[in-house]
Amino acid sequence: MEAIRLHGTFGSYRTATATTTIPSDTPDQPSISIQPNDKVFVSFVQASRDPSIFPQPLEVHLDRPMSSYLHYGAGPHQCLGEQASKVALTAMLRIIAKLENLRPAPGPQGVLKKVDRGDGFYAYMTEDWGKYFPFPTTWKLHFDGEVPDLPETAEEQGAVGVGGLLQGVRSVVEGIGHSIGI
């Protein structure tokens, strides 16, 4: 959740049902008046760095309340794949955290190809750099040794241990230049 908070380029559209005003939070920006039927884009990028919700917003803290994240949306159209993707991402991270000497591939292969669209949003390039894609696809990582076998039982799934998992997470997070508060 911290990775998607700091690097996700998500947002959500909603249609306003009432008149409201969003006050300006800096003197150089006007307040925003919203009328019924206006289409409003809510940027998760900006919301994810709100220090009143995420203290020390640029640091990775794995103990933030889950209820503070809004990356799967909210309300009746909240992401249908939320629970499935959380299970899949956790399983994937457990394996990745065990990879030995995990590091970005040398040269251009180890660089995520993306185009800056402003306000923290990016368009990602496909592997052949032929077109844009909404999600990152080009960042290659290297590691030493073999991919560990997939755990088959609940006991084996826990075998890496919380300490090992956190150590793996720490090395990946620090490898991409963030500090981590664990």
Ligand code: HEM
């Ligand atoms: C990290 C992974 C994912 C993220 C961050 C994510 C995020 C989102 C967001 C922000 C929305 C819009 C919610 C809203 O408007 O309130 C959404 C909708 C949706 N997502 Fe995901 N999603 C993820 C993975 C998946 C997966 C794996 C599936 C399918 C297996 C999926 C299926 C859907 C569907 C069907 C909707 C539309 C729900 C509706 O309109 O009622 N998502 N997702």
